[in-house]
Amino acid sequence: MATVNGMRGVSRVPAYVVMQPTTLCNLDCVYCYLPLRAQDRRMPVEVARAVAADANVWAARDRFSVVWHGGEPLAAGREHLGALMAPFGPAVEQHVQTNATLLDDAWCEFFAARGVRVSVSVDGPEDLNGQRVSRAGRPAYARIVQGIAALRRHGQSFAALCVVGDPRPGVASRLYEYFLELGCDTLGVNIEEREGVNERANAHDPAAVRAFWSELVAAWRADPRIHVRELEWSLRYVGAVLDGTSGDLLPRELDPIPTVGHDGAVVLLSPELAGFHDPVHGDFSSGNVLQAPLSELLVAPRRTSWVPEFLAGVEACRETCPYFGFCGGGHAANRYFEHGRFDGTETEHCRNSKIHLLEGVLDHVRRP
Amino acid sequence: MSDALDRVVDRIRDVRGELAPLLEEARLARLARSEVPGADSSAVCAWNHFENIPTFFNWNNRPR
Numbered sequence: 001m002a003t004v005n006g007m008r009g010v011s012r013v014p015a016y017v018v019m020q021p022t023t024l025c026n027l028d029c030v031y032c033y034l035p036l037r038a039q040d041r042r043m044p045v046e047v048a049r050a051v052a053a054d055a056n057v058w059a060a061r062d063r064f065s066v067v068w069h070g071g072e073p074l075a076a077g078r079e080h081l082g083a084l085m086a087p088f089g090p091a092v093e094q095h096v097q098t099n100a101t102l103l104d105d106a107w108c109e110f111f112a113a114r115g116v117r118v119s120v121s122v123d124g125p126e127d128l129n130g131q132r133v134s135r136a137g138r139p140a141y142a143r144i145v146q147g148i149a150a151l152r153r154h155g156q157s158f159a160a161l162c163v164v165g166d167p168r169p170g171v172a173s174r175l176y177e178y179f180l181e182l183g184c185d186t187l188g189v190n191i192e193e194r195e196g197v198n199e200r201a202n203a204h205d206p207a208a209v210r211a212f213w214s215e216l217v218a219a220w221r222a223d224p225r226i227h228v229r230e231l232e233w234s235l236r237y238v239g240a241v242l243d244g245t246s247g248d249l250l251p252r253e254l255d256p257i258p259t260v261g262h263d264g265a266v267v268l269l270s271p272e273l274a275g276f277h278d279p280v281h282g283d284f285s286s287g288n289v290l291q292a293p294l295s296e297l298l299v300a301p302r303r304t305s306w307v308p309e310f311l312a313g314v315e316a317c318r319e320t321c322p323y324f325g326f327c328g329g330g331h332a333a334n335r336y337f338e339h340g341r342f343d344g345t346e347t348e349h350c351r352n353s354k355i356h357l358l359e360g361v362l363d364h365v366r367r368p
Numbered sequence: 369m370s371d372a373l374d375r376v377v378d379r380i381r382d383v384r385g386e387l388a389p390l391l392e393e394a395r396l397a398r399l400a401r402s403e404v405p406g407a408d409s410s411a412v413c414a415w416n417h418f419e420n421i422p423t424f425f426n427w428n429n430r431p432r
């Protein structure tokens with residue numbers, strides 16, 4: 001069989017860094033993986049300054065982004081988020097992933113002034129959005145919609161991330177129509193995952209998941225205005241297979257995707273691991289940007305016994321899985337939270353989001 | 369084993385004819401979205417650089 005290249009080892013230079021301006025979130029979504037989301041631990045500006053020292057150098061050489069994640073990044077407040085963003089030069093792209101509930105005119109002006117790209121988390125129409133609730137357990141939907149209306153008023157383009165708890169036929173076309181109406185230009189569809197403090201089972205009927213993806217292709221095809229991450233990648237992969245170039249489609253190395261926690265602690269590859277502790281691997285952290293530059297932590301990651309174990313898992317995928325050229329070997333957090341270790345291969349997540357996805361796309365074109 | 373590993377690729381090749389119009393529609397849709405070199409005003413920008421789509425809209429090896 002043709003060798004699938006790529007994903008060999010971890011790059012020393014990231015394409016982006018995930019920053020946690022506060023651990024706090026004003027929502028309490030049923031499936032959330034964040035352990036400290038009820039507490040307001042804010043990132044000191046020194047942490048942002050330390051990261052920016054490297055980020056500004058990386059951005060001068062290549063595209064580089066900072067993603068303000070959380071917690072809910074807007075819960076940090078404009079003044080503090082602005083102070084955290086300030087050390088990053090204009091070449092650094094800044095992104096915010098927000099639950100949208102705090103978005104208002106002032107936030108839209110804040111983003112426009114800084115060229116910040118916005119992505120909102122919303123799971124579809126009200127009845128599909130029941131997992132996104134306030135601390136009191138009340139639906140957040142009305143506030144999410146209000147926040148998105150502010151973005152639209154300001155002509156701010158935005159992306160959306162959607163979590164699907166029950167992937168089955170009937171859901172996909174409703175979702176796609178909803179996001180067309182919502183006006184996002186890009187959509188990522190995540191089948192709910194078991195990770196972090198979310199321990200709900202995520203096994204779904206394979207036929208239903210395939211039918212979900214297949215239906216999404218049909219809905220998208222009728223009006224392909226939105227860039228749907230899952231479909232773009234599937235089509236790009238099948239196109240490369242037909243051209244005979246699929247062996248070289250994956251990135252050469254894994255991106256380390258450092259997540260910098262509120263306190264400066266760095267976790268590589270999976271932000272979902274930040275804040276957890278394992279008897280063997282400790283806190284998964286590679287060090288702290290207040291003690292050593294991020295670029296140094298990426299070259300000589302300390303206390304990261306789990307990274308080699310994860311890379312062994314990626315190699316096991318390459319050796320055994322016919323979907324590797326499409327998938328690239330899955331995510332560290334999914335392996336850990338499903339298998340209790342990093343060197344396994346198939347997970348519920350990869351079945352739902354990779355294998356059934358590709359099969360659903362093929363089902364779509366094979367349909368009578 | 370090698371047969372098993374080639375299975376998916378073979379099945380994709382089996383539906384080459386059916387995939388062709390879908391791939392063409394996707395290409396035209398990208399053009400319509402200005403996902404072409406130099407276009408960087410959208411939320412995620414420059415879609416032609418698939419590997420380099422920053423952040424959560426990157427496909428491989430991404431957090432969510």
Ligand code: SF4
Binds near residue numbers: 318328345354
């Ligand atoms: S689909 Fe699953 S088993 Fe296959 S390469 Fe991806 S993570 Fe590994």
